[in-house]
Amino acid sequence: MLKWGCDCVLRVSRHTMFKERLFPPPPGAHIGGTVKPTDTSNPEYFHKVVDCQFACPAHTPVPEYIRLIAAGKYADAYMVNWESNVFPGILGRTCDRPCEPACRRGRVEDKPVAICRLKRVCADFKDDVRARMPRIPKEKNGRRVALVGAGPASLTVARDLMPLGYEVDLYEATGKAGGFMRQQIPSFRLPESVIDEETGYILDMGVCTFFNQRVESMKALLDKGYDAIFVGTGAPTGRQLKLPGFEADGSRSIRVGVQWLAEVAFGHLTEAPTDVIVIGGGNTAMDCCRTALRLGARNVKVVLRTPVSAMVASPWEIEDTQAEGIPIIENHNPMEYIVEDGRLKAMTFELIEYAVKEDGTEVFTPVGRQETIPCELVLLAIGQANAFPWIERDLGIEFNSIGLAVVDQATFQSTHPKIFFGGDAAFGPKNIITAVAHGHAAALSIHLFLEGKDLRDRPAPGTNLVTQKMGIHDWSYASMVTEERRHIVPHVDLDQAIHSHKLEVELGFDADTAYEEAQRCLNCDVETVFTAEKCIECDACIDICPVDCLSLTDNEEEAELRRSLNVPAYNLSQPIFVSKTLKTGRVMVKDEDVCLHCGLCAERCPTSAWDMQKFLYITAKAGSKA
Numbered sequence: 244m245l246k247w248g249c250d251c252v253l254r255v256s257r258h259t260m261f262k263e264r265l266f267p268p269p270p271g272a273h274i275g276g277t278v279k280p281t282d283t284s285n286p287e288y289f290h291k292v293v294d295c296q297f298a299c300p301a302h303t304p305v306p307e308y309i310r311l312i313a314a315g316k317y318a319d320a321y322m323v324n325w326e327s328n329v330f331p332g333i334l335g336r337t338c339d340r341p342c343e344p345a346c347r348r349g350r351v352e353d354k355p356v357a358i359c360r361l362k363r364v365c366a367d368f369k370d371d372v373r374a375r376m377p378r379i380p381k382e383k384n385g386r387r388v389a390l391v392g393a394g395p396a397s398l399t400v401a402r403d404l405m406p407l408g409y410e411v412d413l414y415e416a417t418g419k420a421g422g423f424m425r426q427q428i429p430s431f432r433l434p435e436s437v438i439d440e441e442t443g444y445i446l447d448m449g450v451c452t453f454f455n456q457r458v459e460s461m462k463a464l465l466d467k468g469y470d471a472i473f474v475g476t477g478a479p480t481g482r483q484l485k486l487p488g489f490e491a492d493g494s495r496s497i498r499v500g501v502q503w504l505a506e507v508a509f510g511h512l513t514e515a516p517t518d519v520i521v522i523g524g525g526n527t528a529m530d531c532c533r534t535a536l537r538l539g540a541r542n543v544k545v546v547l548r549t550p551v552s553a554m555v556a557s558p559w560e561i562e563d564t565q566a567e568g569i570p571i572i573e574n575h576n577p578m579e580y581i582v583e584d585g586r587l588k589a590m591t592f593e594l595i596e597y598a599v600k601e602d603g604t605e606v607f608t609p610v611g612r613q614e615t616i617p618c619e620l621v622l623l624a625i626g627q628a629n630a631f632p633w634i635e636r637d638l639g640i641e642f643n644s645i646g647l648a649v650v651d652q653a654t655f656q657s658t659h660p661k662i663f664f665g666g667d668a669a670f671g672p673k674n675i676i677t678a679v680a681h682g683h684a685a686a687l688s689i690h691l692f693l694e695g696k697d698l699r700d701r702p703a704p705g706t707n708l709v710t711q712k713m714g715i716h717d718w719s720y721a722s723m724v725t726e727e728r729r730h731i732v733p734h735v736d737l738d739q740a741i742h743s744h745k746l747e748v749e750l751g752f753d754a755d756t757a758y759e760e761a762q763r764c765l766n767c768d769v770e771t772v773f774t775a776e777k778c779i780e781c782d783a784c785i786d787i788c789p790v791d792c793l794s795l796t797d798n799e800e801e802a803e804l805r806r807s808l809n810v811p812a813y814n815l816s817q818p819i820f821v822s823k824t825l826k827t828g829r830v831m832v833k834d835e836d837v838c839l840h841c842g843l844c845a846e847r848c849p850t851s852a853w854d855m856q857k858f859l860y861i862t863a864k865a866g867s868k869a
Contacts, residue, residue, distance in 0.1 A: 277798040280823045280830075283772065286706040289858040291818065292835050293768045295358060298345035300680035302704075302862045303327040305342055305358055306768040310720065312364055313761035315754070318372050320365035325372075327862070328362075329399050329445075329679050330424070332437045335363025336749065337428055339557060339674040347765050350837065354729035356763045357752075364757040366437075372444075377406035379448050384408035386693050389469040391458050394422020395675050396666030397475035398445045399682025400689070403865040405448040407690065412469075413450050416457035417509070420446060423477050423667075424675060426505040427527065429534045430745040461634040461662070471661050471689045474634075474648075475682070478627040478667035484522060486579050493585030500531045500624035507534055507744065515540040516619035520590055522546055522577060523624030524554035529564045531622040536567060537744035544616065545571045546590075548607060549597050563748070567741055573597075575614065576607060580621070589617045627672045638662075647671065654698040655685040663689060683864050690865040702863035708856040711769055712845075718855060720769050722842040725762045766840050770858045773831055775823040777852035784844035784853055785809070792834040793844065798824070808832055 283289065291297050295305040303324060311320035324331035338359045346355030386409055390397040393415035401411045419425060420442040424433065446452060458464055464472060481499030483489075489497060496516075500523065506512040515538035521531045524547045532543045545564070547554065550573045554561060565571065575592035582588065592614050598606045629647055634640060641649040641658040648657045650664045657664055665681035667673060688698050711719045733750045734740065740748050752760060785793045794808040798821065805812045805819060812819050817836035824830060845853040 276800055278801050278804055278819075278821045278830075280775075281818070281820045283820070286704050286860060288818065289706075289708075289768075289770050290704070290860045292770065292838075293858065293860065294345040294347055295342040295356075295767065296860060298341045299328075300341065300677045301328045301683065302680075302860065303342075304768065304859060304861070306764055306766050307859065308365060309356070309358070309361055309761045309764045310766070312361055313721075313758055313764075315758075317365045317368040318370050318375070321369040321372055322375050324362055324365060325444075328676060329402055329682075330395060330441045330675065331362050332366030332441050333424055333433060334675060335359060335361075335366050336433050336437070337424070338362070338676055341676070347767050347839070348763055351724075351765075351839070352728070357729055357732070357760050360732050360749075360752060361757060361760060363751050364754075367751055368754065368757075373447075376444055376448070379405050380408045382408065383410050386410070386470045387412065387468065388689060389414065389464055389467070389472045391464070391472065391474045392422055392476035392666075392668070393417075393420035393442070393452075393454075394475050394477050394666055394678060395424060396668070396678040396682040396685070397422070397473060398442060399679050400473050400475070400665070400686040401448070401450050402445045403683060403686035404689065405445075405450065407866050411450050412453065413446075414453045414456055414458050414464075416455070418454050420452070420454075422475070423501075426508050427501050427530065429504065429507070429530050429537075431533070431537065431740065431743070431748050432530070434745070434747050457633075459633050461638060461640075465638070465661070469661070470693055471663065473685055473689065474631075474662065474664045474668050475666045475678070476629075476631075476668045478629050478672040480628045480630045481527075481623060482626040482628060484577060484623050484625060486577055488580030488582045491582040491585065492580060492587055493582075494587065496587035496619060497580060497621045498623065500527050500622045501627060503622055504530060504534060507538070512538070514538050518542045518618045519620045519622065520544050520546055520616060520618040521622045521624060523626075524549060524556055525624060525626075526556045526560050527627075528622075528624035529556050529560040531624050532569050533564060533567060534744055535620070535622065536569060536741050540620075542617075543569050545569060546575050546577070546592065546616070547571065547573050548576050548595065549605070550574060553597065553599075567737065572616075576609075578613065581615065587619060587621065589615050590621060591615045627667070629668060629671065645671075651698075653684070653701075654688040655681060656688055656692070656698060660692065683862065686865040687863065687867070702867040704863055705859075705861040705867070707859050708770065708772065709859075711842075711855045711857055712851075716846065718842060720766050720855075720857070721762065722766070722769075722840075722846075722855070724765065724839060724841055725759075727759050727763050729763065730756050730760045768858050768860075769840050769842070769855050771820075771833065771838065771840070771842075771844060772854045772856045773820065773822055773833070774852050774854070775825055775831070777850045778822070778825055778831060779850055779852075780825055780827055780829070781849065783847045783849065787843045787847040789841060789843065790837045790839060792836075792838045794832045795825075795829050796832055797828070798830045804832065808834060810834070810837075812836060 308320040308323040340359045343355040349355035390413045421438045481501045515535040519535040519540040579591040594612045596608045639659045663685045665685040666678035791810045812834035814836045820833040822831040842855045
């Protein structure tokens with residue numbers, strides 16, 4: 244546990260907190276000469292220290308909105324989110340949470356801050372934010388952009404371009420916006436009302452929508468005279484599994500999971516048979532089995548070729564699936580569909596042993612036994628793929644060996660200068676927050692392209708550093724490290740939940756719990772800023788540091804310097820701060836990897852050589868000035 248008192252400080256054993264430091268450093272550290280003073284004016288330095296924001300594909304300023312939630316300023320927190328990730332209510336329920344494994348709190352205890360569910364809090368508790376949305380100019384700039392597909396990437400492009408005066412036409416094959424957010428994520432995880440609200444903020448900017456209109460020809464779209472076209476059609480095709488018996492299935496009981504989920508989402512399917520098998524170990528498989536249970540199936544099973552430990556589904560999705568009593572059967576290799584008189588009756592599986600070689604290759608070894616499992620419906624969730632039959636191959640758009648357009652990873656421009664790709668349509672299936680990040684980047688590229696500028700000459704992020712000192716012992720942020728453990732999000736009663744595919748399972752945090760969870764944030768964006776000229780080398784900061792991340796030492800080449808610190812800094816994925824040379828010839832070194840941003844160094848320093856300064860990092864978007 245973390246211990247605080249009036250006259251004591253947090254003391255944590257670095258040997259238990261940071262086990263990687265018990266091992267020698269991996270090769271690759273800087274060799275030759277002493278380490279140069281750290282350039283903290285480079286915005287990417289402190290950006291990397293804010294681990295959660297750095298890990299987020301859209302670079303959402305996480306600590307900033309968590310502080311606003313703790314202050315009860317939910318609408319402000321929502322708009323901070325909306326600026327970066329566009330869909331706070333949606334992502335607060337469904338995000339893959341790359342920020343949470345990066346969370347510095349997870350280095351102090353087992354569980355990181357519940358960042359994702361706090362995002363939902365600001366969406367649930369905010370007041371009406373429509374007046375805060377960007378003003379859309381009545382006079383347009385004369386440029387027209389077409390968006391193909393109404394998923395998160397396309398909607399993000401529209402959100403960035405509409406305030407700049409662009410005319411944006413949105414083409415969508417279905418009747419509503421949202422793409423796979425609406426079609427593939429079940430309502431019990433993501434209510435339709437939340438999708439309607441957050442897509443509505445963008446559509447209400449004046450986007451010209453063409454719903455129920457599938458684009459059949461890129462050439463025809465180009466002929467309409469658009470200045471740029473963005474393709475955000477996702478990865479709509481699921482992979483089939485054509486085993487013996489597949490062709491005999493006359494009742495179409497062997498279904499691609501993503502297509503089956505879309506039919507449920509649009510109300511075309513309202514029930515499932517008694518016996519259902521789901522093949523696959525990803526989040527789509529978890530959505531399929533839980534949806535089938537709610538549509539009346541009584542014997543739902545997920546079948547894997549691998550152990551549960553090797554599943555690619557998010558751990559929380561696996562936990563929710565198992566909590567609903569759905570068995571996950573391991574180490575079963577699909578062999579055959581048993582079909583009688585055109586109707587699916589069962590599937591046969593070969594039992595296997597699973598192993599992974601040192602090079603990462605998976606090995607499946609039959610053990611000489613088979614098992615037949617009854618089923619009336621098989622849902623295949625073994626991967627998704629892109630399909631672009633509507634893009635003619637003589638337009639100057641190059642495609643690679645797996646059928647994806649050749650797209651620049653920085654600009655999202657294809658080999659046809661007017662055509663841009665993003666989201667799953669660009670590089671294959673990912674997730675919502677990655678699609679949003681693609682949309683921001685593509686919108687910036689489209690704007691630069693239509694302004695006649697170099698797409699690679701991109702504006703720098705907006706940043707600032709502001710001291711948080713309000714007095715000798717007063718800071719404008721909560722620097723104390725709470726002992727609160729991660730709070731669990733409450734769920735509706737299980738029996739009630741599994742009888743409705745529209746009833747949202749998670750209830751979300753109430754205001755009091757949200758406040759307590761927000762207090763677990765370590766404020767990693769409040770940075771320790773060091774001024775070498777003020778340092779008198781008294782060691783006060785080193786004595787008070789609860790995690791021994793500070794050292795006054797002779798400068799050396801980086802590998803040796805990292806080894807010689809009070810506690811060696813062997814995690815090369817995080818930088819070490821090295822000051823200018825001090826009066827004694829030594830340098831102040833700080834291991835950014837383990838700092839808790841508690842502010843005790845700045846509190847103790849008699850000369851204010853250390854200061855706590857809040858760092859704000861906002862990525863450049865379309866319209867940002869260089």
